[in-house]
Amino acid sequence: MELKESLNWRYAVKKYTSDKVPQDKVNEILNATRLSASSAGIQPYKVVLVQNEEVRKKLQAASFNPQVTEASHLLVFAAYDKMKQQYIDDYMNLIAQERGVPAESLKPFRDRLQDNLLKLSDEEVFNWASRQAYIGLGTALVAAANLKVDSTPMEGFNSAEFDAILGLKEKGLRSVVILTLGYRDEENDFLAKQKKVRMPLNEFVIAV
Amino acid sequence: MELKESLNWRYAVKKYTSDKVPQDKVNEILNATRLSASSAGIQPYKVVLVQNEEVRKKLQAASFNPQVTEASHLLVFAAYDKMKQQYIDDYMNLIAQERGVPAESLKPFRDRLQDNLLKLSDEEVFNWASRQAYIGLGTALVAAANLKVDSTPMEGFNSAEFDAILGLKEKGLRSVVILTLGYRDEENDFLAKQKKVRMPLNEFVIAV
Numbered sequence: 001m002e003l004k005e006s007l008n009w010r011y012a013v014k015k016y017t018s019d020k021v022p023q024d025k026v027n028e029i030l031n032a033t034r035l036s037a038s039s040a041g042i043q044p045y046k047v048v049l050v051q052n053e054e055v056r057k058k059l060q061a062a063s064f065n066p067q068v069t070e071a072s073h074l075l076v077f078a079a080y081d082k083m084k085q086q087y088i089d090d091y092m093n094l095i096a097q098e099r100g101v102p103a104e105s106l107k108p109f110r111d112r113l114q115d116n117l118l119k120l121s122d123e124e125v126f127n128w129a130s131r132q133a134y135i136g137l138g139t140a141l142v143a144a145a146n147l148k149v150d151s152t153p154m155e156g157f158n159s160a161e162f163d164a165i166l167g168l169k170e171k172g173l174r175s176v177v178i179l180t181l182g183y184r185d186e187e188n189d190f191l192a193k194q195k196k197v198r199m200p201l202n203e204f205v206i207a208v
Numbered sequence: 209m210e211l212k213e214s215l216n217w218r219y220a221v222k223k224y225t226s227d228k229v230p231q232d233k234v235n236e237i238l239n240a241t242r243l244s245a246s247s248a249g250i251q252p253y254k255v256v257l258v259q260n261e262e263v264r265k266k267l268q269a270a271s272f273n274p275q276v277t278e279a280s281h282l283l284v285f286a287a288y289d290k291m292k293q294q295y296i297d298d299y300m301n302l303i304a305q306e307r308g309v310p311a312e313s314l315k316p317f318r319d320r321l322q323d324n325l326l327k328l329s330d331e332e333v334f335n336w337a338s339r340q341a342y343i344g345l346g347t348a349l350v351a352a353a354n355l356k357v358d359s360t361p362m363e364g365f366n367s368a369e370f371d372a373i374l375g376l377k378e379k380g381l382r383s384v385v386i387l388t389l390g391y392r393d394e395e396n397d398f399l400a401k402q403k404k405v406r407m408p409l410n411e412f413v414i415a416v
Contacts, residue, residue, distance in 0.1 A: 052416055099405065138347045142347060153343075206255070
């Protein structure tokens, strides 16, 4: 599908069928998310793919939407809750390895990252990292729609409970947004046939 | 291009040629951004398309990257700095008009939005609205790459100065991220031929 068609086709599904999304499509969506842009390329977030049904039931109880268990797949986007020297070191090592360059050649980049990131408060890091996660979310939504896979991004959940159930704090992460994948139940989803509503372009864009 | 190819093709361009992106392609990118997902569909942000060269020069002086004036086009994503009853009213009127339904039928949705949004502090609104803008940014990056238009998302700028230069405060907006569009100068951009570095999928995704 063309991007514009994909964007018009997608909506936040309220009611899913019981059909499962094939694993290769889920992987394609995750991989597109992984490839998306991120500040300085550092990717300060992870995507939790929740497959354990018991865990999903617990998460369902900590959220306000039945899609958490009714959809085929559940992804939880979780952002770094603080910056650590280790993250920067790991990233520099990855770049050196992937590009086959000596680690010392990255010193100016490393210094700049350290200057910019290590001075931030935990809250500033989390806000910044959350925004990066939302670039990934935006990409995941397009990737899913391109594959004719339906999805629902959701902010209505108890993030502290999600973090506890998924053990995210110990991993230095905080949940920020969830995304379910599956197939719309067109007959039973009241939203399925409603017209997409978006601000007109001349209101959305301010020309200066 | 396939999405995966587009994502691999794109990178944050450091050096642009002087070629201009045709207006229809810029419009296509803006329109894709407009169609992207947003919490409850409310789109709490705007995109400023800066065409005035004098304004761009002033913004250049308030930013850390030469792309602000060197690229073909400059977009500034600006998020709501507070929630207002008027935004909810305008959105409800738009839905009623677009879907041809009476405004009263939207009362449950309106009540829920009001309950959720009007209680938030200005800072909470701005953080939430900024994340929505980043979904739009993620979509814009894909839309540009699909059209073989290069781009650079940038957080390195003085947002208070940008807001003053663009008169955003008076509009209830704060700048959060900027995006330039144009064409890479492959010969002179040190990043153009470097391998894209991303965390491996099995590190980016935590399977539970």
